[in-house]
Structure formats: structure tokens, C-alpha cells
Amino acid sequence: MEAVRASMAIPGAFAPVLRDGRVLVDGGLVNRVPYDHLKGRCDVTVAVDVIGDRHADRAHIPTVIEASSGALDIMQRAAFDLRLSTAPPDILMRAPIHGIPTLGFTRIGDVLRQAEPAVSDLRRRLSALAAGA
Numbered sequence: 001m002e003a004v005r006a007s008m009a010i011p012g013a014f015a016p017v018l019r020d021g022r023v024l025v026d027g028g029l030v031n032r033v034p035y036d037h038l039k040g041r042c043d044v045t046v047a048v049d050v051i052g053d054r055h056a057d058r059a060h061i062p063t064v065i066e067a068s069s070g071a072l073d074i075m076q077r078a079a080f081d082l083r084l085s086t087a088p089p090d091i092l093m094r095a096p097i098h099g100i101p102t103l104g105f106t107r108i109g110d111v112l113r114q115a116e117p118a119v120s121d122l123r124r125r126l127s128a129l130a131a132g133a
């Protein structure tokens with residue numbers, strides 16, 4: 001349970017977890033898709049980015065949590081895009097997820113439905129790779 005709490009400890013939303021003298025927060029704050037840890041340790045590196053794009057409704061003034069979440073999204077995307085430009089994975093699956101807030105944990109069905117085309121494309125690419133194409 002402690003590991004799950006730490007993995008979703010987003011500043012401003014959920015408190016960090018103290019474990020073995022270390023303060024733990026969501027690792028996505030610094031590396032949202034940590035494929036780079038596998039480079040050189042496997043034959044093919046597949047990075048799966050399901051964060052999606054969150055576009056604000058210009059008529060809606062965000063709450064403090066929504067504004068903080070949006071700022072984190074911008075920082076995470078910038079860090080991820082930089083990593084992609086310097087050390088890309090062999091395959092990148094980027095699902096076009098829209099309309100799901102960062103804390104929309106009950107919306108997994110919507111996320112899976114929206115990700116279906118990207119998952120189908122990933123299956124096709126992996127099948128081709130396995131066939132030696």
C-alpha cells in the first residue's frame with residue numbers, strides 16, 4: 001500500500017511518503033515514461049505514453065489543483081520530449097487521450113477506449129518486428 005501511495009504522491013494533490021529516510025513522490029514528476037532505464041538491457045525498447053493532451057476550456061477558470069496539475073503536465077511533457085529527442089525508444093506508442101483529468105482514476109474505461117487505435121498500431125508494429133520485417 002505504501003508503494004502505491006508513493007507512486008501517486010503528486011505535490012499539491014497527495015502527500016509524499018517517507019520510507020527508509022527518503023521522501024518519495026510520483027516518479028513521473030521527473031521521468032514520466034522511464035524507458036531509458038531499459039536501454040541496452042533488452043533487444044527492443046517500447047515506450048508507452050498515455051498521458052495524452054489536456055486542453056483547457058478557455059471559459060473555465062481552473063481550480064488550484066487543476067492549475068497545479070496543468071503546470072506539472074507542461075513540465076513533464078517538456079522533459080519527456082527532450083529525452084525523446086536525445087535518446088528515443090525503438091518504438092513509441094503515444095495514445096491520443098483527451099478529456100481525462102490527471103486525477104480521473106475512475107475513467108480507466110475511457111482511457112482504454114481512446115487508446116484502442118494506438119494499441120492496435122503497436123500490436124501491428126510488434127508483429128512486424130517479430131516477423132523480421
